[in-house]
Amino acid sequence: MNRKSLLIGVVCVLVLAIAGLTYLLFSEKKVTRELVQESQLDKEDLENQYTEFSQQYEELKRTVVNDSLSRLLDQEQLKTQRLLEELRTTKSTNAMEIRRLKNELATLRKVMVGYINQIDSLNRLTTQQKAVIADVTHKYNQASEQISTLSEEKKTLSQKVTLAAQLDATNIVVEPRNKRGKQAKKVKDVVKLAISFTITKNVTAENGERTLYIRIAKPDNGVLAKSEENTFPYENRTLTYSIKKYIEYGGEEQSVTVYWDVEEFLYAGQYRVDIFEGGNLIGSQDFSMK
Secondary structure: OHHHHHHHHHHHHHHHHHHHHHHHHHHHHHHHHHHHHHHHHHHHHHHHHHHHHHHHHHHHHHOOOOHHHHHHHHHHHHHHHHHHHHHHOOOOOOHHHHHHHHHHHHHHHHHHHHHHHHHHHOOOOOHHHHHHHHHHHHHHHHHHHHHHHHHHHHHHHHHHHHHHHOOOEEEEEEEEEOOOOOEOOOHHHOOEEEEEEEEOOOOOOOOEEEEEEEEEEOOOOOEOOOOOOOEEEEOOEEEEOOEEEEEEEOOOOEEEEEEEEOOOOOOOEEEEEEEEEOOEEEEEEEEEEO
16 A cells, blocks of 8 residues: 555656646747747847938938038948848847847947038038938937837847857957067057957856857958968858867856967058857957057
């Protein structure tokens, strides 16, 4: 009798455990599916905003008779279209890249307001031109309100996606050094670039060996590389890397430093460091050398 009761008790425990695991599995799949759907809607909304900005630049150009200003508007419109193409080729789950393109859009809005003010100050504007500018300004205000509302609605989703999807590299510092190991003040004295950054804590990320790819872009957007074969896959294309670094990640905050030995001619200007891991852009930093 005791053995029978014990057996029944064990069976009941196993049934309850299996039921609990099944419920957790279906709940996790439901949350993941909802996150993917929300991310896709977020990306589609951002694409619509970029498309609208490009159209607004087209409308602005019709109101301008100044050739110099018209060329500047052309450049901003081309930049908007280029960023739109980048967005269309970016996966909706790539939270870091989507966040970067949102920031780019905020910059475009500020630039557009500046051009609107310049155009509005020209005495030769006709009544029709002023009406177009007012219309663009109205659309800009509507876009700002939509973005503000979207930010509130997507705040929780962005936090979940950022936490679960990828690592983040912060506190990126690039120090040009001379042959004595000191900080170089002029680009002609630079023999080494010391790049340090912090991989942030993420207890949900998988532990183990991770491969970091660091790209150093010159002012002309060319990438410093020791070999043409130094490449890695990213967003359905192949990119060249400058430095490859293996780390053992355990979920805690981790400091990383890598070095680039300068063996090529460097010139003064604005440089950029991009850090990739697991198919994601996890950090970027601009730096200049004089």
